[in-house]
Amino acid sequence: MFNRKTDKTKPAPGEKTILKEIEQYKDRWSSYGGNTGILSFSEKLSVSSLKTFEIFQDYDDAFLAKISPDISVATWKKDAILFTEGDYVDLAFFVVSGQVSITFQKIENDDTPFIQPIFDEERTMMMASHPIQLAQVKNQRLVKVSSPEEHTIPFLASIDFALPKGKGTTLGAGELFGEIGAMSGWPQSVTARVAVESTLVQIRVPALRLMKKKSSALKARIDARYKERSLLAQLKVTPLFQNCKPAIMDRLKEGVDLISCAPDEVIIREGEVSDAIYLVRSGFVKLLQRFSEGEMMVSYLSKGMFFGEVELLLSELSRWEMTAISVEYAEIVKIPKALFCELVDLHPAIEEVLWEMAASRIKEAGGSKRNIEASELMETAVHSGLVQANSLLVMDLNTCTRCDDCVRACAATHGGRARFVREGNRYNNLLIPKSCYHCRDPVCLVGCPTGAIARTGAGAVVAIDDRICIGCSTCANSCPYDAIVMHPTGTVWPDDMIPTGLRGRDRFVASKCDLCSDTGHAPACVSNCPTSSALRLHSLLEFTALIKKETVDP
């Protein structure tokens, strides 16, 4: 899916081509399934037509009008593929009629060593370099690397369905799927195929988040599905619960709470009564501790990691020792203290593992206070978006001769216009130029009216198709890292342009780093630096190592 054409022949001004292409992609929805398999399609539905679907019945008219642009309805023919394992899908599907079959093929058995998880492992290293934490990311293993070229990025899958390899399941009317991968920004772990001609409501992430927040019934429904389909699979790969008996796991399934956090939401606050242990399901959470006048970041958690274990273990600590805040949208599993104690009684081995985790956490907090610079670095990393980055361009200013060959090479490979500027945040000797990070959760994709900006495939490169970009600046305004620049094309929109509002106006196009993915070469900025000062990093560990003036293979 998302098989966008790669030839970049630009339509001459006034030509109908762009209109045709916009017609072809008339919405970003139909690009799911590579424009094949859709029999009928409608979008921008009225409130009354939305209300005919069960999933929208709980909502008031004003709310439905607001989310309508993010909803479409499509009838798919038999055997159409909605997504395959490893695909990024930023929407959830609700089955109105028909059947969708879900299968699980690619992930090898549980013992397959993962090749290089991108972030969690590194973060683990930052925390305490404790092997136990590593086990927490076991099931987020690499599932697919499309080619050995440097511009593909290894990635981890979300667990939407806990299915054994080769097995499948069928979903019928009234079922919702795809939401776990969509909301967490991780690739799908299963393949979805339309089993008989089916009508599906397709809901994009922003609408889904709003809907979940607005309706406790939907939240309960999504949560119940998550508990049923994936919770156990996620818990089973954590060191805490990996060897637990089924009875314990069932008890756990019943008793946990699922929490959805918006960015910057306080999950627990230092000094308040501690009452649970938490697992990060998706997103990022930072842990802060009071330190002299202010607060200091001591740790940074991503998917599969726990917090709250220290307070749970040491009975003298009845209050939180840290504050936990979501850095972005995050999904958290809360295991209440009473339930946890019950589980420990049933399976005492849990406590041992917990002690080890607590020891590494305490060490880490102490370490942060001793090494304020490292803590500041982590803070910078979080705020400069490094933790979001799948591919981060950094320049070592100690060796960079300011020759600008990197910028020239980028321009030369991109029609004379460089996709980044050699300016940006600086940390010690490292400059982080304004170049796309190819974020794990690319907020720039949200709201593009034509779907011109997208992840081009499983390699996680976020790219803009300038043939269908209408230059509205939505992506440039959404990107937190100023990685997208709007360029005038020197032409105006033709008189028969749709949307009509654009007719006769100057035509702009959004431009950003595409990791040189169209060139068939490694990133030109890196390979053309004569002093190897320009590097692309894929992990926090590489960043810290660089700060410590070690060198990293680019």
Added chain:
Amino acid sequence: MTEMSEKHVIKKRESTPIQRFFIWITLLTAAVFVLNIILSDLRADNGWGLFYGAFAAALLLLAALLGVRRRVMRFSSRYSFFKAEPWREFHLYGGALFLLLMLMHSGFHLPTGILNGCLFALGLWTALSGFVGWGLQKWIPKMLTSGLSIEVNYDRIPELVVEIRKRAMEQISVCEDPIRGFGTEKVLPVLQRPTPRLIYFFDITGGLSSMMRECNYLSRFLPADQKQQLNNLMSLYKTKLAMDAHYTLQRPLRLWLYAHLPTSMVLLVLVVIHIVSVFYF
């Protein structure tokens, strides 16, 4: 960090294949040279001398390919082979070896004749300017990075200075004396335009401390809100000085190439003439 870091991509930089290659070639050349001294005279026109000359010419040609790569890369990096760093390394070591071979070819004597004299002088100049550039490229980035907290693009400095001046004028316009007077007399003239000054080579802060003394003295007599105004003004002043430091120090990084590149091109042409003349006459 323990066991995991070894598994990762972090490596201490060891010698590169090109460095090892040149170490071997240099050792071999030295061995040949010793044999030459033992077995024969040190002359340009015997077999040994011709070998040094041909080897030097070949290195010269290969070294000049770096310039070709950089030019080609500017219109399409699709045709730029390999990474840029090995090319640069090859250039540096090859260029240095060229100098050695040129001296061996001339028998460590000043050559006679105008063409040969020019060749010798240009070869020496190109190689030495290359060494100077190499040194500048090592030294200046470190100085800029450790001494200054801002990083700025050389070409953007003039427009950024205009911006700073604009902000300073806005700031001064809302101040009263003595800040107004201090700003107009002491600060604004400095913000006029980018000013390269030699002092940055020795003191990267550009003599900021003496200005700060004056400013602190003034500050003592001001109420809190005016202190803040003065601070704002001084931070603009400091930024401007840092930009001047970048302007001063980044400039030789660009300019030295004008001492290196043209002579290397003339050298190439003269070497061709030299080879043709040796074989024809």
